Amino acid sequence: MDERPIDGTRSYYSKGAIFFHWTIAALIIANLAIGFLHEGFSPALRGTAMGFxxxxxxxxxxxxxxxxxWRITHKxxxxxxxxxxxxxxxxHAVHWLLYALMLALPVTGWLMTSAGKxxxxxxxxxLFPIPYLPVAQNEGAAHTYADRHELLGWIALALLVLHLGGAAKHYFMDRDRTVQRILPWLRDRSAA
Ligand code: HEM
Incomplete structure (x- = not known):
């Protein structure tokens, strides 16, 4: 599984990068599902789900x-x-845009909640209180942050679909080892 090329570089991500990738992916998918579906929940479930x-x-x-x-300190x-x-x-550019989105999406939610009622x-x-961000409580501003939060949610969903499509193409069509870089346990489908 290690398959280090002769120059000693790894052909897969470090354990830390793999941990961050899959943990954050699961949390974002859960939050997209709750965000887009919570209006159909019963009031009691909605309260619990939105707290989560x-x-x-x-x-x-x-x-x-x-x-x-971790990314800055681990090549x-x-x-x-x-x-x-x-x-x-x-x-490279897409990866940094994704990091920006992973921060901007929750921050707009936090701003919306802080500016709201x-x-x-x-x-x-x-477990413990989370402070509100230092913004004035203002319904108009809360709506603006809500619109941005929703827009970024749709962008994240579209990128997720593209990302999964790209991974599937590498694994099933190109049959190269791109997916195994982040999932080293996956079976090798390379044609060679
Ligand atoms: C990975 C992080 C997050 C993701 C992927 C996410 C995603 C979403 C999505 C897709 C919606 C539905 C938007 C709509 O259709 O109007 C939503 C709604 C909402 N989000 Fe988030 N969100 C995240 C973080 C946060 C945070 C940190 C907060 C607040 C501290 C927050 C507060 C809210 C609230 C209050 C709503 C409901 C808005 C309404 O029903 O009017 N979100 N979120």
């Missing part, structure tokens, strides 16, 4: 900051030799 949604969003901010620190494995230089540049307690899974 807010706590999970704050957890995503903390984990994303940890992930960025990712090199892209396949077949990747052209513009493809490498694009992959503050009807419900804001706490971290009921």
């Amino acid at each position: 949604h807010k706590s999970t969003g704050i957890l995503v901010i903390v984990l994303t900051l940890g992930r960025i620190a 990712p494995p090199p892209l396949p030799v077949t990747a052209r230089s513009w493809e490498k540049g694009l992959a 503050r009807k419900y307690a804001l706490d971290f899974y009921g």
Whole structure:
């Protein structure tokens, strides 16, 4: 599984990067589902689900900051030799845009909740209070943040679909080892 090329570089991500990737992915998928579906829940379930949604969003901010620190201090494995230089540049730019989205999406939710009526307690899974962001309570501003939160939610959903489509293409059609870089336990489907 290690398959280190002769120069000693790894062909898969470090354990820390794999942990951050899959933990944050699961939390974001859960929050997208709750965010888009909560209006159909019963009032009691909606209250619990939205409390979980807010706590999970704050957890995503903390984990994303940890992930960025990890990314800066741990070099990712090199892209396949077949990747052209513009493809490498694009992959790099998209990865940093995704980090920005992973922060901007929960921060707009936090801003919306802080600028809104503050009807419900804001706490971290009921364990301790989360402070409101220092913005004035203002219905107009809360609506603006809500619109941005929703727009970023749709962008995240679209990128998630593209991301999964790209992974499926690498695994089933190109049969290269791109997916195994982040899922080293996955069976090798390479044609060679
Ligand atoms: C990874 C983090 C997050 C994701 C993926 C996410 C996603 C979403 C989505 C897709 C919606 C539905 C938007 C709509 O259709 O109007 C939503 C609603 C909402 N989000 Fe988030 N969110 C995140 C973090 C947060 C945080 C940190 C807070 C607050 C502390 C928050 C507060 C809210 C609230 C209050 C709503 C309901 C708005 C309404 O019904 O009017 N979100 N979220």
